[in-house]
Amino acid sequence: xxxxxxxxxxxxxxxxxxxxxxxxxxxxxxxxxxxxxxxxxxxxxxxxxxxxxxxxxxxxxxxxxxxxxxxxxxxxxxxxxxxxxxxxxxxxxxxxxxxxxxxxxxxxxxxxxxxxxxxxxxxxxxxxxxxxxxxxxxxxxxxx
Numbered sequence: 001x002x003x004x005x006x007x008x009x010x011x012x013x014x015x016x017x018x019x020x021x022x023x024x025x026x027x028x029x030x031x032x033x034x035x036x037x038x039x040x041x042x043x044x045x046x047x048x049x050x051x052x053x054x055x056x057x058x059x060x061x062x063x064x065x066x067x068x069x070x071x072x073x074x075x076x077x078x079x080x081x082x083x084x085x086x087x088x089x090x091x092x093x094x095x096x097x098x099x100x101x102x103x104x105x106x107x108x109x110x111x112x113x114x115x116x117x118x119x120x121x122x123x124x125x126x127x128x129x130x131x132x133x134x135x136x137x138x139x140x141x142x143x144x
Contacts (some may be wrong), residue, residue: 006060006063006136006137007060007061007063008060009136010056010057010059010060010063010132010133010136011056011057011060013056013129013132013136014052014053014054014055014056014057014059014060014129015053015057017049017050017052017053017056017125018049018050018053020049021045021046021049021050021053024045024046024049025046028042043115043117043118044115044117044118044120044121045121047080047084047118047121047122047125048121048122048124048125048128049125050080050122050125051076051077051080051121051122051123051124051125051126051129052125052126052128052129052132053125053129054076055072055073055076055077055125055126055129055130056129056132056133058072058075058076059072059073059129059133063133063137066133066137069130069133069134069137070130073126073127073129073130073133074126076122076125076126076129077122077123077125077126080118080119080122080125080126081119081122081123083109084114084115084118084119084122085114085119086109086110087109087110087112087113087114088114089114092110092111092112095110096110
């Protein structure tokens, strides 16, 4: 397997995760869950898919440097968790008070709902991306 093939597989995996997220939003979001477990995690599934997708796309770019994989995944986890933490009531109120002329998109974001399961889902997505990248890169090494 060539480096190009590793990059292509990581890009395809990221695109698949993004497509799954779009399909979830289009069809299943707000619908009755199939099982109680999906009901509990269903609202956080887009966060897991988003975290995994963008970590995989970043891993495709950094594929020539496989030692960066843990840092790339940790970076996406930090970014996802940071944005989720911005929605906590106290943090959002402080930011809204400090930035009274904030753009409407930021005000709308800060009015979102903090969910600790979203932070766990972001961690699961980053871990999933790391595992996919590790397996993909290991296959490339074995093929040499």
